[in-house]
Amino acid sequence: MLSVAALLTAAVPAQADPRVGGDIGVAYERDYGGARGVLGEPLTPEIRTPNGRGAYVGFQHGSIYWSPWTGAHAVRGELRNGWGRLGWEGGRLGFPKSSERPTDSRRAVVQDFEGGRMYWTPSTGAHALQGAILERYELRGDPENGRDIIAEQALGFPTSSEIRTPNGKGAYNTFQWGAIYWEPQYGAHPIFGAIRSRWGREGWENGCLGFPITEEYSYEGYSTVQEFQGGWIWFHPSYGTEVDLYPRNDPSYSRYGLYPRC
Known part of the structure; x- marks a missing residue:
């Protein structure tokens, strides 16, 4: 039979690593397994971030960043490298606000930040989505939200x-099979396939068509069409693509802010 002292000793949790304190130390032990976990040994003391909004500790295999608004979360591997290229916590993504996690399809790893979300796959690398483009991607079918087939068939994962x-x-992000373009008046819209190829030949957003203002949709069941600031692109499997620009002398288009650009 165990003695009372032995029972009391067994009930005491393992001592936290004395080299890492505060909320970062708690997360290091609880979420990442301490020195024997995914991060390994600490390499630095706690360091205040240059923007004064938080702190971090560097480890053998990553870092844990903390701020009062986001808590303490590790950033490691290619997600950390991609985040660094965008300016670390002082860049447009800000501090991490989650740990990394796999998408439902297990084809990518994602991590949330104050200013957006970073995606990584072995074939595409680590790239961030932000703002209206991220929102549109989620509506289209973000793999993280359990709609992998829709998103991956239509756009895939970000490549920029x-x-x-x-x-x-x-602004825009490119994806494995398309892109999402944003402009302030009409918002963010995906474009891919034959329509995107034709739009590129017409000069992209600098051409007569301008930015896309809708997603592509089926017209009377036999053609696909997408609307732009300056006209339409039609696609039919048998005939390919065709461009129609808005007519110059029809005032009904200008009432909706649409106009011929060329």
Whole structure:
């Protein structure tokens, strides 16, 4: 039979690593397994971030970042490298607000930040989605939300972080099988396949068509069409794509903010 002293000793939890304190130390032991876990041994003391909003500790296999608004979360591997390329916690993503996790399909790893979400796959690398483009991707069928087949068939995973368009009027992310473009008046819309290829030949957002203002949709069951600031692109499997620009002398289009660009 165990003695009372032995029972009391067995009930005491393992001592936290004295080299890592505070909320970062709690997360290190509880969430990441301490020195024997995924992060390994600590390499730095707790360091205040340059923007003064939080702190971090560096480990053999990553870092734990903490702020009063987000708590303590580890960033490691390619997600950490991608986050670093965007400016760390001082960049557009801010501090991490979750640990990394696999998507439901197990084809990617994601992590949430104050300013967006970072995705990583072995074939695409680590890239961030933000703001209206992230919201549109989630509506389209974000793999993280259990709609893997819809998202992966239509767009796949991101192959770039957000890029400003050359004309300075919008932004976009590229994906394995398409892109999502955003501009302030009409918001974010996906574009892919034959319609995207034709739009590119017409000059992308700098051409006569301008930015997409709708998602593609079926027209009378036999054609697919997508609307743009300056017209339409039609697609039929038998005939390919065709461009129709808005007519110059029809005032009904200008009432809705649409206009011929060329």
